[in-house]
Amino acid sequence: MRRRILRIALSSVALISLPAWADTPPIVDASTRWQFALTPYVWLPSVDGSMRFSLPDNGEADASTGPYNYFQNIRFFAMLQGEARKGDWSIFADAIYLNFGNHSATVQTKGSGALERQLESSGETSFEGVLIQLGGGHTVVQLSRVTLDAIVGIRYLGVRSSLDVSRNTTAGGAGPGFTPEFHASQSADIYDGFIGVRGRVSLTGDGRWYVPFYLDVGTGTSDFTWQAASGIAYAMKWGDVTLSYRYLAFYGSGDQLVQSLRFKGPVLSATFRF
Known part of the structure; x- marks a missing residue:
């Protein structure tokens, strides 16, 4: 008898509660919604490094150049970042295009024939690059004033560079006044994985x-490649304005075109959140 009364009571409570559940919208936690951010920015980096060009006579030429003067040598640039976040998880992307004109360089050649000796000379290089970064992160520290994400991703750098050299020297028995001249143009695709941290205080x-x-x-x-950035930012209702300093470096070896390449300079950005 007691069991029957208990069943009837529970059934009544359930029937009375059904309309309440149906009429009340579910509570939506902000951490379950996707949040997006788009950041156009201007990075004014100086660019310097060393490129290794292959020569027609099976030789090679190492060109040390830079830093490029941004305002004198830049031809075109475009920069954009984006992010999507849901709770503690995030994905982000960064795209940059830079095109620098000719810049003086110190060149060291080594080869056969007319270039059988190792010689130093002067020349000009040009540089064009596309940088694309894709990554994901997870929040590992969430305090009242400190947020820290662990990140992992891949960085692509597409480089096209040219070298023009003319010099007056004695080489390979050609006699005084021999003036070898050559032009070299090469491209390279660099793919690097990376791990790191990002956050705010x-x-x-x-x-x-x-x-x-x-x-x-x-x-x-x-x-090896590494990147670091930091600065100061101010948050508003529509988004954030940030002034920072960014450093990015690549280091290669062997016969790779990019022996070393460094980008460093100030960044001004505006982040729009929606």
Whole structure:
């Protein structure tokens, strides 16, 4: 009898509760929604490094160049970042295109025939590059004023560079006044995986002023690559404005076109969130 009364009571409670569940919309947690951010920015890097060009006579030429003068040598640039976040998980992307004109370089050649001796000379190089980064992250530290994400991703650098050299020297028995001239143009595709951290440290209680930071290291086509950035930012209702400094480096070896390549300079960005 008691069991029968209990069953009837539970059934009544369930029937009375059904309309309430049907009429009440489910509570949506902000952490379950996708949030997006788009960041156009201007990076004014100086670019320097060393390129190794292959020569027609099976020789090679190492050209040390830079830093390029951004305002004198730049021909065109385009830069954009994007991010999507859901709770503690995020994915992000970064795309850059840079095209620099001719810049003076110190060239060291080594080859056969007219270039059988190792010679130093001067020349001009040009540089064109496309950088694309794709990555994902997970929040590992979430405090009142500190946020830290662990990140992993892949970085692609497509490089096209040319070298023009003319010199007056004695080489390979050609006699004084022999003036070898040559032009070399090569391209390379560099794929590197990376791991790192990124986050922010709030400077004020309301979080409007904060210090963003980013650091990664990686390898792949390059023997080693790393990147770091930090600065100061201010958050508003529509998004954030950030002034920072960014450093990015690649180091290769052997016969790779890119022996070393470094980008460093200030960044001004505006992040729109939706």
